[in-house]
Amino acid sequence: MKRQLGPSDAFFPVPAALIVSGIEDKVNIITVAWIGIVGSTPPTVGISLEKTRYSLEIIRKSKEFTVNIPSADCFRETDYCGLVTGRNRNKFDDIGFTPNKSSRVNTPIIEECPYNMECRVTQEIVLGDWVLILGEIVETHIDVDKVSPSNRAKIDIPKVNPLVYCAEVREYWALGKRLGRGFHAGKEILQRTKK
């Protein structure tokens, strides 16, 4: 039995990513849940911002931004960056986070976030009161202590402990149990259906 809730943007599970824009002493952080990979050749991320956002002004000028995945421990700092505007405040100072030099863009990454992506804007698409910004991912960073010791290239998810958000429902969650491997867990069904 289903209940209809009408047209809604309730969606989960999603990241609560911290988007940094701007350079040097004019940097800002905004929290976005409307974010996702939109293509892999080249790796490209899409973030949606309301037209009125200060971060949108900055990104339109600089044509770059960074995506920073906070750990679950930082859900309060993450929420704060979505509560206030950066027009008159430095949110890095407010939450005690550190801007770190990026490799390929001028906009910094956040030291305290375990996973970071440097992005260059390739396209923007206006959608009602929102603007979808597409950015090519030109570099990624992981904390050195959050890579599996057995596999130098593999991100250790329990160590990263990424924050999860359920949008519209407005809840922050941590991950619980690892269930299985992608492109593997379904192979049992594949064997069965082949017969």
Add this chain to the structure above:
Amino acid sequence: MKRQLGPSDAFFPVPAALIVSGIEDKVNIITVAWIGIVGSTPPTVGISLEKTRYSLEIIRKSKEFTVNIPSADCFRETDYCGLVTGRNRNKFDDIGFTPNKSSRVNTPIIEECPYNMECRVTQEIVLGDWVLILGEIVETHIDVDKVSPSNRAKIDIPKVNPLVYCAEVREYWALGKRLGRGFHAGKEILQRTKK
């Protein structure tokens, strides 16, 4: 200390959503991790599919699709729908899922998925080997037993138990602990920084 991993589409946490396309006996299911809300006015979702995908052919004809969020229990079924093509198989039959009548589109939703969104295609954007399909969310459905008894409109996340995916790392996860409320958890920092 950070390690650079190069340009990468590693991203997490994301949904592993089941996209249904087609009508009547010609329906297909594909698993997508490249999905996110792209605008709220009107509610609009973006899904990215490789150009070669069978589901893309179907969606381009029908101009509609449904998004179905599986519960963590169904990680094997979800993985299976990403492992095989629907060109010569009926994946509903393979995994024992039931197509349910939608309200506003002709493409069915999946009965066994606790949360479902009916979508009408509004735009497509070609990005390298991928196509980003935007769809207006015209209706949403939730299992009646997964709404908070205290709040008729609130989705009960522990009951939904949504499946989480970490892309490129290729891991399925369940949610663990609820940490706090969105647009609320950061208020403590807001009080402090106001001083």
